[in-house]
Amino acid sequence: MPGKREQNREQNRQALIGAVLDSVAEKGISETSVSEIIQRAGLSRGMIHLHFGGKDKLVQAAAHHSSEEYYDGLEALLQTAGDSPQERVEMIVRGDLSERVLNRRNVSIWYAFRGEARNRKAVAEYSDTRDGRLRGMIHNAFSRIVREAGTPDATGAARDATHGTLALLEGMWTDFLLHPDQFDREEASRVIFRFLAAMFPTHFSLKGAIPPKQARAR
Amino acid sequence: MPGKREQNREQNRQALIGAVLDSVAEKGISETSVSEIIQRAGLSRGMIHLHFGGKDKLVQAAAHHSSEEYYDGLEALLQTAGDSPQERVEMIVRGDLSERVLNRRNVSIWYAFRGEARNRKAVAEYSDTRDGRLRGMIHNAFSRIVREAGTPDATGAARDATHGTLALLEGMWTDFLLHPDQFDREEASRVIFRFLAAMFPTHFSLKGAIPPKQARAR
DNA sequence: CAAGAAAATGGACAAACGTCCATTTTTACT
DNA sequence: AGTAAAAATGGACGTTTGTCCATTTTCTTG
Structure with a gap:
């Protein structure tokens, strides 16, 4: 079994990726900022760096x-x-x-x-x-x-x-x-x-x- | 004949458009900033606002x-x-x-x-x-x-x-x-x-x- | 249930962004 | 040559950007 910890972790990763894709689809890449992403995902600013090591890496993961x-x-x-x-x-x-x-x-x-x-x-x-x-x-x-x-x-x-x-x-x-x-x-x-x-x-x-x-x- | 004034004016407008296209081709839209454009065009910061009324309008003109x-x-x-x-x-x-x-x-x-x-x-x-x-x-x-x-x-x-x-x-x-x-x-x-x-x-x-x-x- | 580890937070930070305008330079006309 | 208008300059400005970390919260384990 995954454990609640790992489960949440993965869920938040997916939420970030989903937020990027939603934003890219709606607003385009140039308007997909960190603020936009975390707002859509309902998470805090630091999560991007924590889970993906930076915005670029996250975008790459989303692609x-x-x-x-x-x-x-x-x-x-x-x-x-x-x-x-x-x-x-x-x-x-x-x-x-x-x-x-x-x-x-x-x-x-x-x-x-x-x-x-x-x-x-x-x-x-x-x-x-x-x-x-x-x-x-x-x-x-x-x-x-x-x-x-x-x-x-x-x-x-x-x-x-x-x-x-x-x-x-x-x-x-x-x-x-x-x-x-x-x-x-x-x-x-x-x-x-x-x-x-x-x-x-x-x-x-x-x-x-x-x-x-x-x-x-x- | 166009007059040297109008001639320069048009020349600079074209320089800006050309700079945008060069930058977009080389670096992509997201990295095409005002600084990048004016550096390529060899002109001053204010020209974009003067001739096109803003960066977005310039990009549009370039397209x-x-x-x-x-x-x-x-x-x-x-x-x-x-x-x-x-x-x-x-x-x-x-x-x-x-x-x-x-x-x-x-x-x-x-x-x-x-x-x-x-x-x-x-x-x-x-x-x-x-x-x-x-x-x-x-x-x-x-x-x-x-x-x-x-x-x-x-x-x-x-x-x-x-x-x-x-x-x-x-x-x-x-x-x-x-x-x-x-x-x-x-x-x-x-x-x-x-x-x-x-x-x-x-x-x-x-x-x-x-x-x-x-x-x-x- | 306590202690430790992992995950999550949100604000501080410097850098970069686009806009705008007071000033200087260039051109056209008398 | 002198003057008014137009064009061009470049720095100041307020925002917004992405990164990072000290702190807090949440979960796991002994």
Whole structure:
């Protein structure tokens, strides 16, 4: 058992990290000060230095936490996917565009950290490993698809399809960042599958990508 | 003629804007202070208040300037493109990925502002109008392509192709931000054209994406 | 239950921030 | 050349920043 002491300790650490993420999401990095953080966390000034050794380290820990959370969510979703590569790709795309992953809070946080990534190497690394793991999952799936489809230059085709899919997802996130109100998840995934269907007609079909319930035109 | 007075005035305004952009590119927004700016510009403290009425306004002006610069560069490039829609798309894609537009400085600046865009509405607007103009240019081209190709549901197809192409470009920029050393412009545009070729086989060919002689078929 | 250790507090502190303005310097006009 | 206006200077100002530590509170252990 953890013991009440250790329990409180961890709880306060988490409260600080949560406060940073809330503040970054709402006010941005530049307005996330020590005062802002401790006020949100309802804790005292000294806690940041005590638990993390300084504000920068805390922010770094928060970035790490956020990154882990994102990937864990996506991986959990992927567990529920079938074995076929197209199912896995579809699950990743839909997962990456789902409310749970792609929402105002996450997007604000993600882009805020990215904007400062150039200067905070530690932050940039998490951003990297996240993308690295995601890339591996997608590349795996496309390797199999390409092999099954007998596409010429299989290696290059799989790499390009992976590259393109990741870029498309990235672009959709940016869309959401800039126009959260107008953003349409269905449209975003339809666009991606339209590209994929054109590239691998035997594995992806446009209609299959659209939930049967909803008609196309609007 | 402008007069030496007005000339100096404008020169100093530009020096301040340039200093902001340099600092943002190198150190990030959070480390871009008034002291940093005036030191880079080689001017005195009071100039920021005199010419722009405060630091925030200056930063806003810098964001505007950067945005204009980007679009002007792209538009200039587009002037040299032919009339055919595929040529125009190709020019936009290649232009957006060219050294002149996509370089460390621009990318750092762009993402730094984006990261804070949520809080600085004025900054977000420039980001928006930029994308709006770009979107218009691409959509125009795809509308013609779709019509020529006789794609079913022409309106939706053009919109999706536009959406996807913009997302792809956006994704490539992110690639560059995170891995400027490993980034390969040729690969990036090849990936994009691979997707476009799959979607519009009659207008884009993968080999044709590497400067074609086949162009302008009509 | 007492004693010791760990955790939490909140204020002191220097440094850095952006704003503003009294003063000096530069330019334009008579 | 002399004068008025505009531009530029740089320091003073009040805030706010992040760090750190002497003190108090809370929990654990013997």
